[in-house]
Amino acid sequence: MIRKMLQSLGEYLLLMARTFQRPERMRMFLKQYYKEMMALGINSVGIVLLISLFIGAVICIQIKLNIQSAWMPSWVSGYTTREIMMLEFSSAIMCLILAGKVGSNIASEIGTMRITQQIDALDIMGVNSASYLILPKVAALVSFIPILVTFSVAAGIVGAYCTAYLANIITPADLTLGLQHSFTPWYFWMGVIKSLFFAFIIASVSSYYGYNVKGGSIEVGKASTSAVVSCSVLILFSDIFLTQLLS
Amino acid sequence: MIAVENISKSFDGRQVLHDISVEFLNGRTNLIIGQSGSGKTVLLNSIVGLHQPDSGHIYYDGRDITVMSKKERTMLRREIGMLFQGSALFDSMTLLENVMFPLDMFSDKSYKERKARAMLCIDRVNLLGSEYKHPAELSGGMQKRAAIARAIAMEPRYLFCDEPNSGLDPKTSLVIDKLISEITHENNITTIVNTHDMNSVIGIGENILFINNGAAAWQGNSKEVLTSNNKMLNDFVFASEFSKQLRQDILANIH
Numbered sequence A: 001m002i003r004k005m006l007q008s009l010g011e012y013l014l015l016m017a018r019t020f021q022r023p024e025r026m027r028m029f030l031k032q033y034y035k036e037m038m039a040l041g042i043n044s045v046g047i048v049l050l051i052s053l054f055i056g057a058v059i060c061i062q063i064k065l066n067i068q069s070a071w072m073p074s075w076v077s078g079y080t081t082r083e084i085m086m087l088e089f090s091s092a093i094m095c096l097i098l099a100g101k102v103g104s105n106i107a108s109e110i111g112t113m114r115i116t117q118q119i120d121a122l123d124i125m126g127v128n129s130a131s132y133l134i135l136p137k138v139a140a141l142v143s144f145i146p147i148l149v150t151f152s153v154a155a156g157i158v159g160a161y162c163t164a165y166l167a168n169i170i171t172p173a174d175l176t177l178g179l180q181h182s183f184t185p186w187y188f189w190m191g192v193i194k195s196l197f198f199a200f201i202i203a204s205v206s207s208y209y210g211y212n213v214k215g216g217s218i219e220v221g222k223a224s225t226s227a228v229v230s231c232s233v234l235i236l237f238s239d240i241f242l243t244q245l246l247s
Numbered sequence B: 001m002i003a004v005e006n007i008s009k010s011f012d013g014r015q016v017l018h019d020i021s022v023e024f025l026n027g028r029t030n031l032i033i034g035q036s037g038s039g040k041t042v043l044l045n046s047i048v049g050l051h052q053p054d055s056g057h058i059y060y061d062g063r064d065i066t067v068m069s070k071k072e073r074t075m076l077r078r079e080i081g082m083l084f085q086g087s088a089l090f091d092s093m094t095l096l097e098n099v100m101f102p103l104d105m106f107s108d109k110s111y112k113e114r115k116a117r118a119m120l121c122i123d124r125v126n127l128l129g130s131e132y133k134h135p136a137e138l139s140g141g142m143q144k145r146a147a148i149a150r151a152i153a154m155e156p157r158y159l160f161c162d163e164p165n166s167g168l169d170p171k172t173s174l175v176i177d178k179l180i181s182e183i184t185h186e187n188n189i190t191t192i193v194n195t196h197d198m199n200s201v202i203g204i205g206e207n208i209l210f211i212n213n214g215a216a217a218w219q220g221n222s223k224e225v226l227t228s229n230n231k232m233l234n235d236f237v238f239a240s241e242f243s244k245q246l247r248q249d250i251l252a253n254i255h
Helices: A002-019 A026-067 A076-115 A118-125 A129-165 A172-180 A185-211 A217-246 B040-048 B070-077 B095-106 B111-124 B140-152 B170-187 B198-204 B222-227 B231-237 B241-254
Strands: B002-011 B014-024 B029-033 B055-060 B080-083 B158-162 B190-195 B207-212 B215-220
Touching: A002 A129, A002 A185, A026 A076, A026 A129, A026 B095, A076 A118, A076 A129, A076 A172, A076 A185, A076 A217, A118 A129, A118 B070, A118 B080, A118 B095, A129 A172, A129 A185, A185 A217, B002 B040, B014 B040, B014 B055, B014 B207, B029 B040, B029 B170, B029 B198, B040 B158, B040 B190, B080 B140, B095 B111, B095 B140, B111 B140, B140 B170, B158 B170, B170 B190, B170 B198, B190 B198, B198 B222, B207 B222, B207 B231, B215 B231, B222 B241
Parallel strands: B014 B215, B029 B190, B029 B207, B080 B158, B158 B190
Antiparallel strands: B002 B014, B002 B055, B207 B215
């Protein structure tokens, strides 16, 4: 098992070495980069906003109903909601969700290209298939993830305000006070920095699984599942180290 | 011309190619034929550089691909066009974008010139009017023709076709064969077709290599196939009772 893991690591590193090479044609790279930005980034905005909105609202309700008590300041719910959204949800948890959506998409797309010989066709033409296919995906996701993190934090706060204005669970004034209390900008940047690493993991690991598919459609499905599982595990492990490192 | 010298290849201890030597001539439709599992795809993949042979040499007009650096091999591949068994067109692109892809990647010509070249290739394979369709909207025969258009876009010196007629009806197969043969002669390129379609063997085979169990078992042209006394070749080419009878009738007419 250890041997297999080391072999996979070696294959992954070799693939990355082929991926991070100067694109043969910058115009083709930019075309692919734009396409991937749309497919992986813009198309993920909706799900990120939706989930963040509801999670922001739910965190606020849970804190208000289960944690807040008479001896606690009134701003605790808002403060806790903000900190959870900025420190963990908008980076780590959102990237876990994206690993499912984007990771499986990348692995199945590249895997299908592999089994239908489209990657062989690129290689035969003399194109660096790894760089042509994977580099724009990694670049697009890594460069778009800060926008998704920002949208997620904002949507979470909007969700919290929904509980105040629509459900009257907390007063808007208390919520605003909590959201502004002891604000540390570094926490936001910490979430952004962590998400850059997670985005790299999602794009590169999923591409690795797709690129090395052998067989048919069943293997593409398995590669897609393996990509999501591996990305999730790697995100969770690296989250511990990054949190320790950046805190 | 492509010269293969003493090529051997094995996978996991099982030898697939045994010391094959053959010359594929310029301006001719060269065919590799053999049963499924005989090693013809491995030979073709070794020639194009997808497999590294265990021993032997492959010369592209004197340039040995087996000892080339990665950069030299990449440069050589720009002289190669390949038609894959499943066409291998890029799903996300239209037919025009597929044909333009190698030009976009490697040509320094303007967009207008690249598009004009792509349209010329699409016209050559009789697909004008379908240039903005995606591969999924094309029939099997149209996909093969589109793949030929992409393969010839860069005006290659070498054209490889892996089972170009698989999954096609006999009439469409003839169209594809005719197209491959015409393009070979028009552009004076070295074409190697990997096939087990007997219509192709008789129709366009100018230089045929028959492989049996990974070894070169016979070489000749389509006329010589009819008159050959090689039992393995005859058992393969004239496998059905009908074709055996047909061969007997042809031989009787010749004599």
